[in-house]
Amino acid sequence: GKILFNDTIIERKKIIDIEDRGYQFGDGIYEVIGVYGGKLFMLDEHLERLERSAKELQLALPVRLTILKEKIVELVSTNGLHEGVVYLQISRGVAERWHQFPSDDVTPVLVAYTKVEETLSDAENHGAKAVLTEDIRWLRCDIKTLNLLPNVLAKQKAIENNAVEAILHRGDIITEASASNVFIVKSGELYTHPADNYILNGITRRKIFALCEKLNMKVNEETFTVAELLRADEVFVTATKLDIIPIIKVDDTIIGDGKPGDIVRNIVEAYRHSIQ
Ligand code: PDD
Numbered sequence: 001g002k003i004l005f006n007d008t009i010i011e012r013k014k015i016i017d018i019e020d021r022g023y024q025f026g027d028g029i030y031e032v033i034g035v036y037g038g039k040l041f042m043l044d045e046h047l048e049r050l051e052r053s054a055k056e057l058q059l060a061l062p063v064r065l066t067i068l069k070e071k072i073v074e075l076v077s078t079n080g081l082h083e084g085v086v087y088l089q090i091s092r093g094v095a096e097r098w099h100q101f102p103s104d105d106v107t108p109v110l111v112a113y114t115k116v117e118e119t120l121s122d123a124e125n126h127g128a129k130a131v132l133t134e135d136i137r138w139l140r141c142d143i144k145t146l147n148l149l150p151n152v153l154a155k156q157k158a159i160e161n162n163a164v165e166a167i168l169h170r171g172d173i174i175t176e177a178s179a180s181n182v183f184i185v186k187s188g189e190l191y192t193h194p195a196d197n198y199i200l201n202g203i204t205r206r207k208i209f210a211l212c213e214k215l216n217m218k219v220n221e222e223t224f225t226v227a228e229l230l231r232a233d234e235v236f237v238t239a240t241k242l243d244i245i246p247i248i249k250v251d252d253t254i255i256g257d258g259k260p261g262d263i264v265r266n267i268v269e270a271y272r273h274s275i276q
Pocket of ligand 1: 176177180181200201202205239240
């Protein structure tokens with residue numbers, strides 16, 4: 001397939017310089033945008049978050065958002081992507097390696113490509129396992145940066161334990177998961193960590209809020225503890241293209257009755273309708 005390189009769609013080839021700051025420092029930002037039936041899901045929300053991440057890192061977008069939006073749509077249709085994601089990243093650019101920002105003539109480098117990915121409908125229908133691990137990330141988890149080493153280590157731990165996700169806790173408080181947000185259900189109400197500096201404010205998370213409002217389900221943006229997670233009636237995680245995965249076991253603890261609960265099943269159904 002083709003790729004987007006700044007504002008131009010080109011053949012995929014090796015274009016990353018060894019002195020790209022994304023490569024050397026993880027100095028950049030990214031977005032993963034879902035594509036369902038050839039259509040980009042919540043593209044505007046992803047682009048708004050991209051703009052915010054850029055601002056927080058004092059990184060100038062190399063392409064205007066309106067142009068970028070058109071190019072992403074064009075990339076998906078050029079590559080004929082039906083089910084999958086667009087991965088987009090912007091690094092601070094290519095410059096001689098010094099930690100501080102390079103001079104103003106160095107322009108950020110944007111690349112985007114498409115990737116085929118199917119929905120994990122088996123895990124979505126039957127639920128899956130998660131593991132718990134300490135959240136060792138920095139204190140600006142609200143920025144979608146390329147620095148993902150703690151997330152990589154956490155996800156690896158999950159996979160080694162036949163789990164889909166690693167749920168992170170900072171001390172006693174559950175924050176989110178290695179690449180998704182975490183919700184619990186207690187006495188018919190939902191709880192999820194507030195959108196502060198400890199979590200990434202997921203686009204899927206926000207979609208769940210909207211769906212729950214329509215379904216008349218109360219969502220509380222409140223922290224909850226490890227013990228409350230383990231005692232919850234239901235647990236689920238949400239992210240782009242992962243969609244919504246009911247968690248039926250955390251480490252050795254069975255959640256609820258070990259099957260996806262009524263509330264998460266209703267939300268999954270509403271979500272499936274919303275992407276059509
Ligand atoms: N991850 N929290 C973290 C740490 C994430 O990395 C992600 C997404 C989310 C969910 O955000 P959203 O609903 O906007 O996808 C929450 C992407 C998919 C990734 O890194 O592949």
